[in-house]
Amino acid sequence: MLNLTRRQQIAIGFVLVLMMLLTRSHHWASIHSLPDASWAIFFLLGVYVRALWVVPALIAASVVIDYVAITWGGVSDFCVSPAYWLLIPAYLALFAGGRFYARGHSLSLLGLFRLAGVALAVVAVAQLLTTGGFYFYSGRFADPTLAGLVLRLEKYFPPMLGTFALYVGLAATVHVALAAVFRRDGDPRTLMGTRRER
Numbered sequence: 215m216l217n218l219t220r221r222q223q224i225a226i227g228f229v230l231v232l233m234m235l236l237t238r239s240h241h242w243a244s245i246h247s248l249p250d251a252s253w254a255i256f257f258l259l260g261v262y263v264r265a266l267w268v269v270p271a272l273i274a275a276s277v278v279i280d281y282v283a284i285t286w287g288g289v290s291d292f293c294v295s296p297a298y299w300l301l302i303p304a305y306l307a308l309f310a311g312g313r314f315y316a317r318g319h320s321l322s323l324l325g326l327f328r329l330a331g332v333a334l335a336v337v338a339v340a341q342l343l344t345t346g347g348f349y350f351y352s353g354r355f356a357d358p359t360l361a362g363l364v365l366r367l368e369k370y371f372p373p374m375l376g377t378f379a380l381y382v383g384l385a386a387t388v389h390v391a392l393a394a395v396f397r398r399d400g401d402p403r404t405l406m407g408t409r410r411e412r
Contacts (some may be wrong), residue, residue: 216316216319218264222262223262226262227262227268230258230259230263231272231275234252234272234275234279237249237251238252238276249377251377251381253305253337253378254377254380254382254385255381256269256272256305256309257308257311257333257336258312258381258382259309259312260308260315261312261313261316261319269306276301276305280294292354293348295351295352296351296352297347297348297352300343300344304339304343304344305340307336307340307343308337312336314332315332315333321390326386333382337371337378341370341371341374345363345370346363349362349363
């Protein structure tokens with residue numbers, strides 16, 4: 215388990231909320247906006263922040279951001295349907311994946327492979343929940359079929375996985391750099407790459 219101080223967890227939580235504010239309101243990447251980091255944010259929340267209350271708080275924040283983006287920002291409301299609420303189990307799966315990864319975190323090649331495996335699994339679950347939920351339960355498609363779902367997964371899964379990998383990769387790079395600084399300085403309070411004794 216990562217051994218982070220409360221102050222470090224608060225700082226990381228603040229950065230994650232800021233990332234959501236900066237990236238979520240656009241919903242689609244363009245030359246003027248960053249891709250939505252929400253999935254990576256919930257995963258990283260599971261990795262770094264121990265307090266469970268932040269999960270429903272961030273889910274509520276995402277709903278408020280969507281509402282503001284649609285109401286005042288001119289973002290299309292096409293994705294808002296009864297299936298919208300399947301984002302909650304998708305976000306919980308991402309958070310749980312982050313928690314699972316954090317339990318066995320290590321700064322090693324094996325740790326990197328573990329991160330990649332856990333990330334791939336939870337993104338696949340989240341994509342199935344969101345794309346499948348929207349396709350079957352949004353009411354936007356007349357006759358949804360499994361073949362139609364497969365086509366939608368082929369279309370949406372690679373870009374979502376790429377965006378997720380981009381943000382988690384950036385976070386991992388920052389993590390490794392900070393862990394090296396803490397090791398070099400010999401900070402006794404926390405070494406981000408160490409595991410807490412159980």
